[in-house]
Structures are given as C-alpha cells and as structure tokens.
Amino acid sequence: MNLKKIKMAIYAMYLTNRYGIKLKKAKSSQEQMNLRLQYSKELLSKLNIKINVENKECIPTQGQYLLISNHRSIIDPLIIEIALENSNINGYWVAKKELYNSSFFGTFTRNAGTILLDRESSNMSVFFKKAKEVVSQKHSIYIFPEGTRNKQNTPISSFKEGSRIIALKNRLDILPVYIKTNANDILKEAIEKRTKDLTINICIGDIISYKDKTPLEENYKKQFNLD
Template identity: 60%
Template sequence: MTLNQIKMAIYSIIVTNYYGFKLTKINNSIDRKKIRIDYANKILGKLNIKVKVINEDKIPKDGQYLLTSNHRTIIDPLIVELATQNSTIFGHWIAKKELYNSVFFGKFTRNGGTILLDREALQMSDFFKDIKVCVKEGNSIYIFPEGTRNKTDSPIAEFKEGAQIIAIKNRLPILPVFIRSKANDILMDAVKNPKEQRIIEIEIGDLIDYKDRTLSFEEAYKKQFNIVQ
C-alpha cells in the first residue's frame, strides 16, 4: 500500500466508526438521513470526488419506493445518498451479514438504517418480515439487484429475483438509478491522488410500476438507461 492509501484507510475507519457511534443515539429516519449524507460528504470530500446527478428532477420529493442501483464499488451507497439528498425519501439498505460483522463498517451498518440479508439462512421469512416492518413505518428500500459488486466487463451483472419480489410484496414503485461512471476506477485513482478533483455521474430513471410485467425488471432497467450487452 502507498502512503496515501494507508492514510485514507485510517481516516475512513475513524470517520466510519465515529458516525456509527453517532447513529446509535438516533432513532428517527430524518436524523439518520442527515447523518448518512454528512458521512457521505466527509468521505467523498476527502477523496475530492463530486457527484453529478443526471435527471435529478426525476427523483420524487417524497413517497416510498424500491430504489435500485448498479453496484461496482464500496462507495456506491454514498453516491446514492448524495444523489437523493434533496428528497425526503429515506431508504433502508439491504445489507449482507458480512457488513454487520465488519470491524470497519459494522457499527455504521447496524445503526444507519439497514436490513440484514443472511444468504446462509435456511429460510427468508424473517428477511421479508423486516422489510414489511420498514415499509409500514413509511420508509423506502434501497437495494443492489445484482446482489454483489459487479467485477465483470459488462455494464451490469445479472439481476437476482429478490428485488422484483420485494417490490411486488410491498407494492413499491421501483426507482431505478444508474451509476454511469466507472466508480471503482475513479475511487482507486482518488485514493492514490486525492488532490485532483474527480466527478462521478449517476443517472435517475423513470419510475417502474411494480405491477408491469411487460418486461422483466432487468430488461426494463436496461431499457431505461440504454444498456446494451
């Protein structure tokens, strides 16, 4: 690791756990959203990364949705948080068990507004029950439908069926967003040289009706953003 990489790793661990501790004292969505945005600004600001939102006017000012995004890098949730910061929408992220147990992300993940996804669980009834509770409380759900980070050369990896099931079970319109920039490459470059400002573009799509079966969710998502594979 280079000196800049070591410095950034130490800074990120300190800041992430600091905000994770702050979140332990918060029990409402409005303040959680503020802290998540503040945290995203701190980390991306340190990296000198700006988020440019394409079609920001398509983000609803309020309501409940299943927000879906492609996923290539660990900073994708921060990009989404800043893209939606001017809306009152607050979403619980679907988070895998590894993040809950992480020394780095654990405290923040557990307290920041998330729903645990345990892929090793024998049945998923508790997972869907937790989602139902969050939605009844007036919150949205945020998910990466690819299931994990896309490390292929394709613009997006194959979608898991879980996202569409969540939308249908909870009657949530789907709000698709697409991080157009190669965020992982930008992140790696920024860690090496944070003095140079970099921009990540994220595009907002039109709402997709959860009842619309004309196309599969993956096909509808690709059509929204003209993704050809």
C-alpha cells in the first residue's frame, strides 16, 4: 500500500467512525438520514468524485419504496444517498452482518438506520419483522439485490429472490436505480492517482409495481437496456 492509499484509508476510517458516533447520538431517524447525507458528501468531496444523476424526473418526491441498485463498490450507498438528496424518501439500508461486526464500518452501520441481514441464519423471521417495523414507520428500504459486490466483467450479477419477497410482504413498489459508471474503478483512480473532477453517472428507472409478476432481474435489465 503506497502513501496515498494509507493517508486516504486513515482519513476514511476517522471520518466513518466520527459520523458513527454522531449517528449513535442522533435523536430521530430524520437526523440519521441527514448525517448519512453529510457523510456521503464529505467523503466523496475528499475523493474529488461528483455524482451525475440521469432521469432525475423519475425520482419520487415522497412515498415509500423498495430501492434496488446494482453493486460494484463500497461507495455505492454514498452515491445513492446523494442521488436522492432532493427527495423526501428516507430509507433503511439492508446491511450484512459482516458490516455490523466490522472495525471500520461497524459503529457507523449499527447506528445509521439499517436492517441487519444474517445470511447464515436459518430463521429469517427476525429480518422480515424488522423490515415490516421500518415500513410501518413510513420509511423505505434500500437493498442491493445481487447480495454482494459484483466483481465480474458483467453489468450485473444474478439477483437473489429476497428483494422480491420484501416488496411483496410490505406492498412496496420498486424504485430501480443503476450505477452506470464502474464506481470501483473510479474509487481506485481517486485513491491512487488523486485525479480531479471524477464523475459517476447514476440512472433512475421507472417505478415497478410490487404486483408485477415479471422476474425482478428481467425487469431491471429491460429498464436499463442491459441485455
């Protein structure tokens, strides 16, 4: 690891844990959401990364949705937070147990408004109970239906069935977003070369009804011409 990487890693850890402590002290879910947005802006600004949103008119100004997105990099949640900045949609992220237990992300993840997903558990009732509780409090749910970061040379990897089940159980229409730029490549360039004025393009799709019986992956690919 070169000096630039070390400096950025130290800064990112400092910033993430500083906001994790702020989030722990937050007195409302709205304060949590505001802090998440501030964190996203501060870190991406430090990385000299800007977010360009295509089809902004497709972003609902209010309501509850299951937001789904492709997933290539650790900064994907930050990209989406910024893309939705001018919307009143407040969502809880579905977060893996590994993030809850991480020394880097743990404090932040546990306090940022998330739903714990333990993929090793044989009983998913706790997860679905928490999801229902979040929706009853008028929040949306954000998830990466691929389940983990896509490290293949393909636009997306296979979707897991869980996203569709969440939408059906909670009667949440689906808001698809597609991060067009390979954010992982941009992140590497930002850290290793400190390139200025880097841009990540994100595209907003049309709302998909939770009643739509078309396979979610097929619907998503059609929206963004990924076939």
